[in-house]
Amino acid sequence: MSGEAAPAFAASPGDDRTRLPPASGPRRWLEPVVARLRDPNPILLRELRATFRTARFIRFLYLLTGVVVVVVEGGGASLAIAEVAPAEIGSALFQVFFTLLLGTLCVVAAPYASTAFTSEHEAGTYEALVLTNMSAWRITWGKFLAAYASILLVVVAVAPVASIAFLFGGVSPIAVVLAFLWTAGILAVAVAFGLALSARLSSTRIAIVLSSFLWLHASATLFFSFSALGFAAQELWGVASDGPFWVASALAARIDDPTLWLTLAIAPAILIGAATWYLLASTVAGVRHPGEDRSTPLKVWALVCVPLTTGVMSIPMGIADTTGDTMRAGAIMNAIGLCFAVLVGASFANEPPLPPRTPPRSPIVRALWTLVGPGAAGTTRFAMAAAMVPTLGASLVTLLIHHARASAPLGDDDIGVLVSGLGSAVVASAYTAFAMAARLVTRSAIAARSLALLAFAMISMTLVVLGVASHDVSTARDLAAFFLGVSPFGPVMLGIERTSPPTGEPGLLTPALVTIVLHGLGALACWTLVEGLSLRALGAARRRREAAAPAPEPAAGASTP
Numbered sequence: 406m407s408g409e410a411a412p413a414f415a416a417s418p419g420d421d422r423t424r425l426p427p428a429s430g431p432r433r434w435l436e437p438v439v440a441r442l443r444d445p446n447p448i449l450l451r452e453l454r455a456t457f458r459t460a461r462f463i464r465f466l467y468l469l470t471g472v473v474v475v476v477v478e479g480g481g482a483s484l485a486i487a488e489v490a491p492a493e494i495g496s497a498l499f500q501v502f503f504t505l506l507l508g509t510l511c512v513v514a515a516p517y518a519s520t521a522f523t524s525e526h527e528a529g530t531y532e533a534l535v536l537t538n539m540s541a542w543r544i545t546w547g548k549f550l551a552a553y554a555s556i557l558l559v560v561v562a563v564a565p566v567a568s569i570a571f572l573f574g575g576v577s578p579i580a581v582v583l584a585f586l587w588t589a590g591i592l593a594v595a596v597a598f599g600l601a602l603s604a605r606l607s608s609t610r611i612a613i614v615l616s617s618f619l620w621l622h623a624s625a626t627l628f629f630s631f632s633a634l635g636f637a638a639q640e641l642w643g644v645a646s647d648g649p650f651w652v653a654s655a656l657a658a659r660i661d662d663p664t665l666w667l668t669l670a671i672a673p674a675i676l677i678g679a680a681t682w683y684l685l686a687s688t689v690a691g692v693r694h695p696g697e698d699r700s701t702p703l704k705v706w707a708l709v710c711v712p713l714t715t716g717v718m719s720i721p722m723g724i725a726d727t728t729g730d731t732m733r734a735g736a737i738m739n740a741i742g743l744c745f746a747v748l749v750g751a752s753f754a755n756e757p758p759l760p761p762r763t764p765p766r767s768p769i770v771r772a773l774w775t776l777v778g779p780g781a782a783g784t785t786r787f788a789m790a791a792a793m794v795p796t797l798g799a800s801l802v803t804l805l806i807h808h809a810r811a812s813a814p815l816g817d818d819d820i821g822v823l824v825s826g827l828g829s830a831v832v833a834s835a836y837t838a839f840a841m842a843a844r845l846v847t848r849s850a851i852a853a854r855s856l857a858l859l860a861f862a863m864i865s866m867t868l869v870v871l872g873v874a875s876h877d878v879s880t881a882r883d884l885a886a887f888f889l890g891v892s893p894f895g896p897v898m899l900g901i902e903r904t905s906p907p908t909g910e911p912g913l914l915t916p917a918l919v920t921i922v923l924h925g926l927g928a929l930a931c932w933t934l935v936e937g938l939s940l941r942a943l944g945a946a947r948r949r950r951e952a953a954a955p956a957p958e959p960a961a962g963a964s965t966p
Contacts, residue, residue: 448539448547449554452521456555469509470563477502477569492575499570500648503584506563507591508624510556514592515620518552518599519612522692526607541692542702545600545685553596560588580657583670584650590677591627595620597684604691638669664724672717679710683752690755698761698779700787703752707791711749715798718742722799722806731810732904735803735822740897742795743829749795750837751857753788755850756781758942782939785841785932792837793830800826800900821903828896828921835924836861836893838931845938861893868892890916893924 456462480501484494525531534544564585570576599616606612628649635651638644642665644655652669659665686702693699718741721734760780777787800822807819840857844850872888889898890913899917 446543446547446550448534448544449550452548452551453554456551462555465513466559466562469559470566473502473505473509473563473566476505477566481569481573491573495570495573495575496645496647496654498573499567499576499580499584499654500650502567502570503588503650503653504628504648506560507588508628510559510588510592511595511620511624512617514552514556514595515599515602515616516613517556518549518596519603519606519616520609521548521552521600522603523606523609523612527609535692535694541689544692545604545688549596549600549685549688552600553593556592556596557589560585560592576654577657579660580653583653583656587650587653587673590674591624593681594677594684595624597681597688598623601684601687601691604688668720668724672720675713675717679706679714682706682710687752695757696761700753700756700779700784704777704784704787707749707787711791711794712798714745715742715795715802718745718795718799719802719806722803728807728810729904731807732803732822733901735799735807736825736897736900736904738799738803739796739822739825739829739900740894742799743833743894743897746792746795746829746833747836747858747861750788750792750833751840751854753784753791753837754840754844754853754857756784756841756844758782758845758939759946780939781841781845782936785838785935788837788841789834789928789932792833796826796829796833800829822900824917824921825896825900825903828899828917828924831921831928832893832896832924835928835931838928838935842931842934842938845935865893869894886913887916889913891920891923893920895920 477498481494481498484497489497522531525534535541537544539547567581570581571578598620599612602616602619603612606615631649631652635647635649638651638655642655642659642662644658644665645651647654652673656665656669683703683706686706689702690699718738721738722731725731725734756779758781760774760778760783775783777783777790803822804819836857839860840853843856844853847853847856868888869892872885872892889895892898895913895917899913902913
């Protein structure tokens with residue numbers, strides 16, 4: 406029957422399965438999710454089975470639960486004997502429970518996750534793990550989920566102890582749920598931090614000691630910072646500040662306030678997500694071979710999280726009461742944006758001179774690959790551009806909010822904030838280019854990042870301290886202005902000066918402009934050095950390939966001298 410059409414879905418010879426038509430509509434978008442659920446991460450399954458079968462984890466589970474129960478019940482009993490109001494007892498037990506739980510898990514989470522890859526090194530299975538068909542992202546994601554699920558199981562086991570606070574009152578269930586969410590977010594950052602260290606170390610003992618030391622200081626700084634912010638929020642919004650978890654009780658008390666949700670829920674969630682994503686991208690870069698593309702995961706993170714973080718830094722300008730407070734908040738956020746921009750720029754100082762030898766086939770993607778792709782030259786261009794976003798974004802948002810409220814033409818304070826943002830962007834790009842140039846010269850990413858960050862910190866601290874010390878002497882006001890202006894924070898100081906009431910003291914405009922010019926010349930010099938060394942390495946690699954290529958055979962019949 407030659408006139409009949411062939412069946413649309415014919416089975417191939419030897420195949421007894423019926424071939425289904427391709428999915429269409431919403432089903433086509435759900436297929437990857439269903440396939441991923443049917444094929445779980447093998448690293449996750451292996452790590453969870455190995456963890457849950459050990460007696461050490463079970464002992465830690467019931468010992469921590471017992472300690473928390475004893476401390477919370479003992480605290481409640483001691484407060485009840487002292488004839489304290491029941492609502493105050495419940496609020497105090499709420500703070501004690503979550504502070505003890507988070508403090509204990511922060512001490513354990515980062516060291517526990519820091520053994521994820523070092524144990525593979527010591528067992529001799531790291532090469533087998535890397536040579537599997539799984540990508541570096543899937544390996545990292547499996548290790549992260551396994552460590553995070555193990556720590557989160559401890560939180561679930563201890564969670565019923567929080568109900569003791571309900572016996573006394575003063576705590577709402579919404580506050581408890583929000584506190585658990587805060588705990589889960591901070592633990593995600595701790596686990597990702599441990600993984601990032603583990604991917605770059607080969608000794609389990611060194612990883613445990615280093616992660617414990619660094620994360621203990623980081624968590625202590627976070628603890629005291631939130632406690633200090635609680636007092637500021639109490640004065641600003643009138644919320645209760647009775648401990649480090651005042652955020653949860655404040656949101657539960659004023660759950661219908663959009664300003665509190667923006668500042669105490671959405672903004673911290675963005676910052677926690679950005680920090681976790683950054684550490685996971687750094688872990689992927691550590692897992693990949695030095696000859697592979699290591700910078701693309703960090704570049705994807707920067708494209709998404711740097712603008713989001715800049716938006717979070719713009720929140721204080723939006724909630725300020727007056728236009729003067731808006732401008733001063735913008736100048737202060739510019740200083741925070743400068744430090745963040747220098748950290749972002751130093752994060753990319755891990756690129757070899759040459760990119761991987763497998764460029765994409767698409768012409769558009771290949772053009773982007775050449776411009777801002779892997780390799781020292783493209784990564785330097787991308788990092789310098791990314792380092793300019795936080796300071797420029799904070800300054801532009803400040804000007805937009807100021808003009809939306811005041812509806813006035815540009816004045817001295819506006820020009821000061823704009824020059825401050827541009828100058829800080831130039832300073833950040835200079836230290837970014839310096840880090841990349843140091844990476845090519847020293848051939849060590851750790852040395853390059855250390856040199857860039859130490860140079861920024863030491864120069865800034867030295868000149869700012871000298872400026873503040875000289876400012877106390879009435880005859881040295883010009884010297885104080887000089888020291889403050891020529892420091893890397895000189896443009897920031899200029900913005901603060903132009904947005905503050907006039908004091909009749911020497912201005913910072915001239916030394917700040919000197920700082921901008923010097924850092925601009927330094928950025929141009931380091932960028933030129935990176936481009937030159939990259940071209941030199943590219944030429945050397947081309948010559949090596951030509952020298953290694955076999956000589957062409959003579960044609961048939963040709964005479965041989």
